[in-house]
Amino acid sequence: MAWVNAVIQGILTGGLYALFACGLSLLFGVMKVVNLAHGDLATVAGYVGVGIVAATHMPFLWSVPLVVLVMAVLGYALQRTVIQAAISRGELTTLIVTFGLSIVIENGLLQFFTSNTRGQAIGDSFTTASFSIGSQIQIAWLNVFIFVLAVVVLLALQYFLSGSKYGRLIRAVADDREAAQLSGADYRHVFGIAAAIAFGTVALAGMSYGLTTTIDPTTGTDTILLFAFAAVVIGGLGSLWGTLLGGIILGVAQQIGAQINISYEQLGGYVIFLLVLVVWPQGLTSRRAQS
Amino acid sequence: MTAMAEGTVRSGQNELKVTRSRRNVAWSGLGAIVVIVVLFLFPYYIGPGTLGIMVQALIVLTLASMWNLLAGYAGLVSVGQQAFFGLGAYFVLIPAMHGISPWLGLPIAAIAAAACALPLWWLVSRLRTGYFAIATWVLASAVMLVIEQIQSIGGGTGMPLPGLTGMDPAVLTADTYWAGLTVAVLAIGSVYFLLRSRVGLVLTAIRDDERAARSSGVRVGRARLLVFIVAAGGCGAAGGVLAIQQLQVVPGTSGGVFSVQWTAEMAFAVIIGGIGTIEGPILGTAVYMVLQQTLQSYNAWYLIALGLVAISIALFARRGLWGTLDEKLNIRLFPTGYYLWGPGERRGRRRKAAHAE
Numbered sequence: 001m002a003w004v005n006a007v008i009q010g011i012l013t014g015g016l017y018a019l020f021a022c023g024l025s026l027l028f029g030v031m032k033v034v035n036l037a038h039g040d041l042a043t044v045a046g047y048v049g050v051g052i053v054a055a056t057h058m059p060f061l062w063s064v065p066l067v068v069l070v071m072a073v074l075g076y077a078l079q080r081t082v083i084q085a086a087i088s089r090g091e092l093t094t095l096i097v098t099f100g101l102s103i104v105i106e107n108g109l110l111q112f113f114t115s116n117t118r119g120q121a122i123g124d125s126f127t128t129a130s131f132s133i134g135s136q137i138q139i140a141w142l143n144v145f146i147f148v149l150a151v152v153v154l155l156a157l158q159y160f161l162s163g164s165k166y167g168r169l170i171r172a173v174a175d176d177r178e179a180a181q182l183s184g185a186d187y188r189h190v191f192g193i194a195a196a197i198a199f200g201t202v203a204l205a206g207m208s209y210g211l212t213t214t215i216d217p218t219t220g221t222d223t224i225l226l227f228a229f230a231a232v233v234i235g236g237l238g239s240l241w242g243t244l245l246g247g248i249i250l251g252v253a254q255q256i257g258a259q260i261n262i263s264y265e266q267l268g269g270y271v272i273f274l275l276v277l278v279v280w281p282q283g284l285t286s287r288r289a290q291s
Numbered sequence: 292m293t294a295m296a297e298g299t300v301r302s303g304q305n306e307l308k309v310t311r312s313r314r315n316v317a318w319s320g321l322g323a324i325v326v327i328v329v330l331f332l333f334p335y336y337i338g339p340g341t342l343g344i345m346v347q348a349l350i351v352l353t354l355a356s357m358w359n360l361l362a363g364y365a366g367l368v369s370v371g372q373q374a375f376f377g378l379g380a381y382f383v384l385i386p387a388m389h390g391i392s393p394w395l396g397l398p399i400a401a402i403a404a405a406a407c408a409l410p411l412w413w414l415v416s417r418l419r420t421g422y423f424a425i426a427t428w429v430l431a432s433a434v435m436l437v438i439e440q441i442q443s444i445g446g447g448t449g450m451p452l453p454g455l456t457g458m459d460p461a462v463l464t465a466d467t468y469w470a471g472l473t474v475a476v477l478a479i480g481s482v483y484f485l486l487r488s489r490v491g492l493v494l495t496a497i498r499d500d501e502r503a504a505r506s507s508g509v510r511v512g513r514a515r516l517l518v519f520i521v522a523a524g525g526c527g528a529a530g531g532v533l534a535i536q537q538l539q540v541v542p543g544t545s546g547g548v549f550s551v552q553w554t555a556e557m558a559f560a561v562i563i564g565g566i567g568t569i570e571g572p573i574l575g576t577a578v579y580m581v582l583q584q585t586l587q588s589y590n591a592w593y594l595i596a597l598g599l600v601a602i603s604i605a606l607f608a609r610r611g612l613w614g615t616l617d618e619k620l621n622i623r624l625f626p627t628g629y630y631l632w633g634p635g636e637r638r639g640r641r642r643k644a645a646h647a648e
Contacts, residue, residue: 033420036370083604091420095368095560096605099424103555104598115545218545226432229425263440270433274414277426280388281417 001136002259008137010255014248015147019205020228021235021243022154023198028237030174030194031087033094038274039225041199042206044105045071046215049207050118051066075199076192083195084188102221109217118215133179146208150247153201154240160197170194230273236283245284304417308632313378319624330472334465342468346536348580349471350529353478354557355564355572355579357525360482362558363567364494365518366483366501368420370554371427374411374434377548379530380540385444387454395574397470397531404527407434416512416592422628428551435549451543452534471532476638483569485521486627495628534551552594559601565611569625574613 033043045067052063086097130140161167172180173190181187207216209224227250237248238282250269257268276283302383334342354376361367382403383396389398398516415426439447455463485491496504507510530548534540541547556579564575579597586593608615616622 002306028421032421034425068567080464081603082606089609092362092366092566093605093609095421095424096558097602099370099555099558099607100598100602103552103559104595104602107594107598110591111595134433221428221551222432222544225425226429229429233422233426267436267440268431270429270436273429274433277414 001134003256005137006254006255006259008139009143010252011248012139012143012147013022013255014251015150015229016205016208017231017247017250018151018244019150019208019247020224021199022157022229022240023151023201023205024225024228025232025237025240025243026157026194026198026201028034028232030170030221031191032088032091033083034098035083035198036095036098037223038228039220039223040102040105040109041071041074041220042202042209042221042224043109043215043217045203045206046210046219047109047113047118048203049210055273064204064207067207069199071203072196073198075195075197075202076197079192079195080188084191087191102225106217106220113217115216115218117216118210119206122198142211144145146212149204149208150244153204154244157197157279158240166190166193184291227269230269233283234273234276239283240281249284298430300628303631307634309629310632311629327472327476328545331469334468339461339615342464343536344580344584345463346471346532347583348576349468349475350532350536350575351556351560351579352572353471353475353525353529353532354424354553355560355571355576356475356478356482357522357529358554358557359566359569359572360485360525361522363561363571364433364486364491365515365622365625366420366498367481367515367519368424369519369522370424370558371425371429371431371511372522372526372557373549373551374431375408375428376530376533377431377438377542378407378437378519378555379404379527380534380548381438381444381533382527383534384452384540387452388444388450390454393454393460393531393535397474397535400531401524401528404530405520405524407527408523411517411523412516412519416516431549431551432540432544435542435544435547438549444541445542447542449539449543449547451539452537455535455538463629467532467536470535474525474532475546478528479569479573481521481525483625483627485518490517491614491627494518509626511644527536555598559597561611562601563597563604563611565615565617568611568613568617570617570623571611571613575611579611582625614636 002205020039024035027033027035027038048070049060049063049067052066053057053060055064074206082101083094083098086094129142130138132138159167161171169180169185169190170193172183173185173187173207177187180190205224205228206215209219214225231243231246233246234249235242235244249272253272254265257271258265260268333345337345354372357371361369361372379400382400383393386396386399387393404429409583415423415430418426438444444450458466486494493504493509493511496507496509497511497514501511535549543550544550560575560579561572562575563578564573565571578600582596582600583593586596604611610618
């Protein structure tokens with residue numbers, strides 16, 4: 001029964017990891033940028049959320065759209081300035097600039113907020129409520145909520161990319177930038193929109209993570225970036241639903257690792273990650289595998 | 292072309308000559324020896340406090356030279372070099388626990404870290420650029436988690452380094468400095484000679500056009516593997532020096548040997564100094580030390596400043612400080628390319644000529 005519980009908890013955590021990963025996946029898919037500052041930006045969103053709630057005393061749920069909006073604007077601005085400048089100078093520059101941002105943000109948070117951990121103060125009723133199946137399996141409503149949120153975000157992204165005007169523009173620019181430009185698309189603006197959406201999901205990821213546990217300045221790289229990347233690699237590049245699958249596999253592997261020995265939680269996830277890297281380097285649901 | 296033809300006629304020579312440098316290399320070689328001798332004599336003249344800072348600089352210099360070899364010459368942007376740095380520290384600690392002198396542990400650390408690079412390379416070799424970068428980061432995290440599980444070498448809390456207790460602190464500091472200097476000189480020397488060898492030509496070919504190099508039969512994978520192993524060995528030796536300087540090994544990502552800050556420091560020093568040149572990391576380390584010493588009383592601010600400077604240089608002066616200097620003055624202290632002399636052109640004669648590197 002303990003093992004069943006581990007699998008169920010792992011699947012639910014997988015939703016959170018998919019939420020971590022979809023912004024990373026989107027930026028890579030559209031502009032071939034591997035954003036090494038991804039995790040730290042999620043942490044920033046978490047801190048902004050804590051700050052807004054503490055300053056204005058507004059209910060936590062109201063602050064969510066506000067933080068998403070703030071991060072989306074930040075994403076658009078960063079893309080149009082620093083990231084776009086880096087992209088036009090090549091891959092090495094892009095990596096250096098996003099890695100630099102990551103280190104600057106992490107140490108900036110450390111400087112202003114110290115290394116103390118912080119959590120979202122939203123009241124006990126929501127974060128600790130749970131229901132049980134049988135005697136040994138207890139499921140937190142919060143984890144179910146985050147899983148559903150992840151699925152909704154992925155559905156919305158898919159609908160947006162395949163159905164809407166801007167989504168089609170984004171895919172056109174991702175497929176062939178020159179051709180899209182010749183047809184009148186301003187690729188810089190399109191990149192900005194894609195970055196705004198990616199940063200919006202990053203904000204949701206950071207705030208959700210802040211609800212499940214506490215955050216500190218190193219959370220961004222130690223946890224969010226590396227887990228997001230592992231989920232993307234396991235699931236396969238460029239596939240939104242692959243990202244969910246990757247997140248779930250990572251979550252289950254971690255919970256099974258923790259079931260064997262509590263200190264094997266992270267290692268369990270990395271073992272699966274390395275296994276996939278060796279056996280299916282394209283990921284489980286890559287386009288090449290499907291075709 | 293006409294200018295060259297005229298030159299040929301005037302001097303009566305018509306064969307082309309290829310040398311390593313436009314200037315005479317003997318002078319910069321002599322300069323390097325003088326600098327090393329002066330650095331070697333430092334402990335006789337300066338106090339242990341300054342010497343400790345110098346050891347730190349030598350560690351960063353070694354790391355930066357290795358990262359420059361990886362990213363600047365082989366196109367391998369690794370964000371996981373802290374794995375080898377940390378392993379190096381542990382490979383000094385483990386022999387020391389069995390009675391082997393930590394000084395002897397340094398070569399052991401270099402070889403063992405290089406040996407660890409082999410299986411890790413197999414895991415990441417298929418990945419490119421950004422994915423290679425994060426994958427090495429994940430590997431470094433996994434290596435740390437494994438090391439922290441081994442209780443006999445201190446688990447998650449770390450261990451003091453045995454074998455050097457009872458030494459006079461002044462002597463120990465001087466010895467550590469000499470060890471760090473030896474490691475740094477060997478690191479820069481091996482990068483220099485590696486780049487002048489056939490491997491250097493292979494790397495240049497890959498950098499210019501990987502597909503063309505591949506189709507001409509260049510073994511791209513093997514050259515990259517060699518660079519990855521050498522860089523791991525160098526970072527391992529640097530980690531060993533840190534273990535000796537701190538007289539302890541502490542794992543962990545914040546402040547420990549597996550912190551990504553080590554990779555940040557080496558990468559930023561390379562970018563600031565000038566990537567793809569041997570002189571760049573040296574200049575970059577100097578800038579790093581100045582920033583670090585100026586801002587050291589403000590905790591993490593030096594890393595923030597370093598990161599911002601590196602971002603601006605990556606965006607606005609891509610060749611770094613040394614590259615910008617080189618563009619204006621055309622100097623090479625460590626010539627690894629080739630210079631094509633036009634017919635009749637001689638050293639010392641000032642004229643415009645094609646630059647082939």
